[in-house]
Structures are given as C-alpha cells and as structure tokens.
Amino acid sequence: MSRSPSLPERPHLDLDPDMSDGERLSALRSHFERMLEVNRELGQRLETADDRRAELVDEVEQMKARNDALKTASYYIATVQEVSDDGVIIKQHGNNQEVLTDLAPHLSVEDIESGDRVAINDSFAVQTILDDETDARAQAMEVVASPEVTYDDIGGLDDQVREVREAVEDPLENPGMFEEVGIDPPSGVLLYGPPGTGKTMLAKAVANETDAAFIKMAGSELVQKFIGEGSRLVRDLFKLAAEREPAVIFIDEIDAVASKRTDSKTSGDAEVQRTMMQLLSEMDGFEERGNIRIIAATNRFDMLDEAILRPGRFDRLIEVPKPNVEGRKRILDIHTNSMNTDDDVDLTELAELLDDYSGADVASLATEAGMVAIRDEWDTVTMADFEAAYEKLSKTDSTGIGPISGFTDYQY
Numbered sequence: 001m002s003r004s005p006s007l008p009e010r011p012h013l014d015l016d017p018d019m020s021d022g023e024r025l026s027a028l029r030s031h032f033e034r035m036l037e038v039n040r041e042l043g044q045r046l047e048t049a050d051d052r053r054a055e056l057v058d059e060v061e062q063m064k065a066r067n068d069a070l071k072t073a074s075y076y077i078a079t080v081q082e083v084s085d086d087g088v089i090i091k092q093h094g095n096n097q098e099v100l101t102d103l104a105p106h107l108s109v110e111d112i113e114s115g116d117r118v119a120i121n122d123s124f125a126v127q128t129i130l131d132d133e134t135d136a137r138a139q140a141m142e143v144v145a146s147p148e149v150t151y152d153d154i155g156g157l158d159d160q161v162r163e164v165r166e167a168v169e170d171p172l173e174n175p176g177m178f179e180e181v182g183i184d185p186p187s188g189v190l191l192y193g194p195p196g197t198g199k200t201m202l203a204k205a206v207a208n209e210t211d212a213a214f215i216k217m218a219g220s221e222l223v224q225k226f227i228g229e230g231s232r233l234v235r236d237l238f239k240l241a242a243e244r245e246p247a248v249i250f251i252d253e254i255d256a257v258a259s260k261r262t263d264s265k266t267s268g269d270a271e272v273q274r275t276m277m278q279l280l281s282e283m284d285g286f287e288e289r290g291n292i293r294i295i296a297a298t299n300r301f302d303m304l305d306e307a308i309l310r311p312g313r314f315d316r317l318i319e320v321p322k323p324n325v326e327g328r329k330r331i332l333d334i335h336t337n338s339m340n341t342d343d344d345v346d347l348t349e350l351a352e353l354l355d356d357y358s359g360a361d362v363a364s365l366a367t368e369a370g371m372v373a374i375r376d377e378w379d380t381v382t383m384a385d386f387e388a389a390y391e392k393l394s395k396t397d398s399t400g401i402g403p404i405s406g407f408t409d410y411q412y
C-alpha cells in the first residue's frame with residue numbers, strides 16, 4: 001500500500017553551532033511543541049482509520065453472511081403482511097400460505113415493513129428484501145441498450161439472417177408496410193438448433209440493427225431462480241420491454257418453460273405451467289404492445305408444447321443448424337480477422353477438417369490456436385498452432401470433459 005501523501009511532515013530540528021544556550025533552548029522547545037502537535041494529529045488519524053477499519057470488517061462480515069446465504073438453494077418469494085414483536089408474518093407467493101417467521105441475522109426489523117417483497121429460505125426465514133421490482137428483474141434479465149453484434153459478425157447463416165430480418169426488423173422499422181398489405185407481422189420467432197450455432201448472436205444483431213434494446217431472459221432462470229415468481233417475471237419482462245421500446249425480447253432455453261405437459265403433478269410442474277400460461281397470455285395481447293418483438297431459442301425443439309407454436313405466438317420457426325464447410329470457412333474468417341496469422345494458415349483446409357463443429361466450437365478453436373502460439377512465444381499464429389489446437393480440443397472431447405459442444409448429444 002502506498003503511504004498517504006497528506007500525512008503531516010516530520011518536524012525538522014535545525015540547531016546552529018553558533019547559537020547561544022538560550023536560543024538553543026528555545027529552538028528545542030518549539031521543536032518539542034511541533035512534535036507534540038504532529039503526534040496529536042497522527043493519533044487522531046489513527047483513531048479515524050481504526051473506526052473505518054472496524055466498519056469495513058463489519059461490512060465484510062455481513063457480505064460474507066449474505067453471500068453464504070445466497071449460495072444456498074433457491075429461495076421462495078413472499079410478501080410481508082405484518083411486522084410485530086413476535087416476528088414477521090409473510091405470505092408465500094404461489095400457494096398464499098401465511099407463516100410467522102424470523103429474519104436472517106444480517107437483517108433487522110427496522111429494515112422491513114409490510115408490503116415488502118422478500119426472499120425466504122426453506123425454513124421460511126427472510127433472507128433478502130426485494131424492495132424494488134427491479135431487484136428480481138436485474139437478477140433474471142440481461143438488458144443491453146444496444147448490443148454490439150452485427151450481421152457481419154455472423155458466419156454461414158445468410159438465409160437465417162434474411163428470415164430474422166423479415167420477421168423482426170421489418171415490423172420494427174416499417175410497421176406501415178404490414179398495415180398496407182393488411183397482415184399482422186409474425187408475433188414471435190423461434191430459433192431452434194444445436195448449442196453454439198449463433199442463435200443469441202442473431203437476436204443481438206437484429207436489436208443492434210434496429211437500435212432496439214435487447215432484453216434477454218433464460219427460460220431456466222424463469223423457473224429456477226425464485227420459485228413462485230416465474231409468472232411475475234414474465235409480466236415484468238414484457239413491462240420492461242414496453243418501457244424500453246423499441247425492444248427485442250430474447251427468451252433463451254424456452255423449452256424450460258414451454259415443454260410438453262408431463263403427467264406428474266409436482267409443484268415444480270405447476271409452477272412451470274403457470275409461467276407458460278403467463279407467457280402465452282402476454283403474447284396473445286401482443287398487438288397492442290407496439291414496437292416490441294420477441295425471439296425465443298431452444299436446443300430441444302422436440303420438447304416444446306404445441307400451444308406455444310400456435311398462430312399468433314411463435315409461429316415463425318427458423319432452424320439454425322451447424323455450419324457446413326463454407327459456413328465454417330466464413331466463421332474462421334471472422335474469428336481470425338483480428339489475429340496475427342502466418343501466411344501458411346489455410347482456412348479452407350481447416351474448414352474441411354472441422355467437420356461437425358458448431359460456430360462456438362470454431363471460435364474456441366481460433367482462441368486455442370492463439371493460446372498455443374503465445375505459449376510457444378510466437379507472435380504469429382501458424383497452421384501448426386491451429387492443428388495443435390484441433391488435436392487438443394478433440395482429445396479433451398474424447399475424455400468426455402471437453403468444452404466442445406460439437407460432439408455433445410443434443411436433440412432438436
């Protein structure tokens with residue numbers, strides 16, 4: 001740590017050998033006075049610093065306790081009904097059960113009042129106060145004012161880009177076009193295909209192109225983060241989009257909330273059902289919503305409930321497959337564009353080698369080749385580095401723990 005520049009300076013004693021005893025004594029006296037003053041000042045500083053330190057230690061302890069609490073399992077959401085000397089009465093969302101409970105040690109009764117939304121754990125103790133709707137939103141949604149991805153960053157998906165532009169960009173940019181012809185623009189667009197093929201990129205690029213806000217929510221977050229909150233989050237999602245319009249809502253892993261009904265009647269399933277019903281009703285009331293488009297994505301098309309695919313809902317289906325050899329070449333071009341590659345790098349040959357790779361696999365191969373070059377202290381990336389990266393990623397995969405999605409099982 002550097003020393004604070006504003007500490008009082010150490011007093012300096014200047015004694016001239018020609019001084020008389022009287023002068024010497026008076027110089028020593030005033031030096032002593034100055035020393036006392038500096039000492040007093042330093043003492044005060046030390047005291048303030050000690051107080052601050054104690055405060056910070058306290059804060060760290062509280063954060064640790066909250067962090068530990070947050071790391072435990074999912075929470076349930078409840079609303080505070082009453083705060084009394086006996087404890088806090090809360091009503092749990094989803095089942096409306098009223099419970100008299102306590103607060104976690106890091107909370108005090110002064111922090112809480114009736115009407116507050118709170119997160120409770122399995123034993124109903126209040127863990128967090130969600131005093132603002134945005135709390136829940138912030139935790140489950142990613143909002144980007146204008147994402148940076150452009151269509152040029154997406155390789156090998158020309159047809160898909162065209163379809164997304166027609167279904168999402170045209171209605172946002174030129175709604176009159178649809179009115180003139182007398183048709184409703186597609187309500188929702190569903191992108192389906194294996195992981196890592198560029199579905200999120202497509203949604204981001206269209207938001208960028210239309211200067212729309214990009215609001216992303218993962219289906220799994222909707223049903224896992226706050227049990228009993230899924231339908232509220234869906235409402236919040238559409239409300240937030242209305243506040244930010246023009247906006248593109250992107251629901252990733254839609255299968256988590258829109259799977260075919262199972263026969264089991266567990267409370268988890270009921271929760272998923274409620275969330276899906278809310279999503280459908282938001283989509284059905286969509287026309288009045290103005291400049292909001294909705295894109296969903298899934299790797300599990302086979303699992304989707306047909307209700308979600310009915311006309312007026314996700315009725316424009318766009319398959320986003322793994323790239324073919326030309327697509328892989330284009331994705332390699334994009335991802336090596338800013339790399340310092342050697343003249344011997346033959347991207348066409350590489351594209352042929354990377355059979356069954358997804359776009360994300362191709363991107364991680366390029367990064368890995370760069371890492372190999374750095375490790376070998378080269379400042380250019382050679383064909384041999386790409387081959388070494390390919391070997392490494394293929395090997396990682398054969399052990400079953402590799403990051404390569406191109407070899408993972410999926411169904412769609």
Ligand SMILES: Nc1ncnc2c1ncn2[C@@H]1O[C@H](COP(=O)(O)OP(=O)(O)OP(=O)(O)O)[C@@H](O)[C@H]1O
Nearest residue numbers: 153154155195196197198199200201331359360363
């Ligand atoms: N077609 C592509 N062109 C260029 N890069 C791509 C392409 N597809 C994937 N990538 C790379 O892979 C990364 C992940 O892609 P993205 O998140 O769009 O995939 P996804 O289909 O949404 O995946 P998931 O289904 O797993 O959410 C991108 O950030 C990009 O680096």
